[in-house]
Amino acid sequence: MRRFAISDIHGCSKTFNALLEKLELQKDDQLYLLGDFIDRGINSKGVVDKILQLKNDGYKVDCLLGNHEWMLMNSIYDYKKFENWMKNGGSITLDSYKISELDYIKKIPHDHLQFFRALEYYIELEDYYLVHAGFNFKDPDPFSDYESMIWLRDWHKNIKPEHLNGKKVIHGHAARIITKLFEDLKNKNTLVYNIDCSCVYDSKNKLGVLCAFNMDDITIITQKNLDN
Ligand SMILES: [Mn+2]
Secondary structure, X not given: OOEEEEOOOOOOHHHHHHHHHHHOOOOOOEEEEOOOOOOOOOOHHHHHHHHHHHHHOOOEEEEEOOHHHHHHHHOOOOHHHHHHHHHHHHHHHHHHOOOOOOOOHHHOOHHHHHHHHOOEOXXXXXXXXXXXXXXXXXXXXXXXXXXXXXXXXXXXXXXXXHHOOOOEEEEOOOOOOHHHHHHHHHOOOOOEEEOOOOOOOOOHHHOOXXXXXXXXXXXXXXXXXXXX
């Protein structure tokens, strides 16, 4: 049994599928997907279809909420939020569902909406906390600030290790170059792994990599973007 975490797939379904093939995922493996399945990339619907298919086929997949799924859900009844979502990569997501902006997002398939609604803010394991963006350690109880879990940036400097109960944190949300992750892997004192290696961004300058973080070996398996 292996445990992998993947984050920020952002509509890159070919890349996601290719990474899954490299992993040769087994039914006793556990996959954690840390949010931002949608937006910016070409096939958000395809990514969610694949996740639902894996679950239906009996693979163990647990998924977290990202700020992009939050924007989608909060756009349904709030036009200002809808406009903001469109500016942040939402319109290509509607294209993938073949829904026009006028038709609006009420036409997204029921099982997809149900999937988005059921996403969790964070997962606590024996050895890890998993979250999309991060935890707000300026709050006396970082695990009560749900908004920060999907939006927070630049929070590493505020970490209070005494709040972590000896566990490490894995998150995404803040796209960065993969060499930074390699540095964190080498350092045995690393408390926080940001595994967002900029999948949806241009593969020039070593961006455009989706990575699967092996949570037991502390190694990564990478896949270059195949969607752009
Ligand atoms: Mn995000």
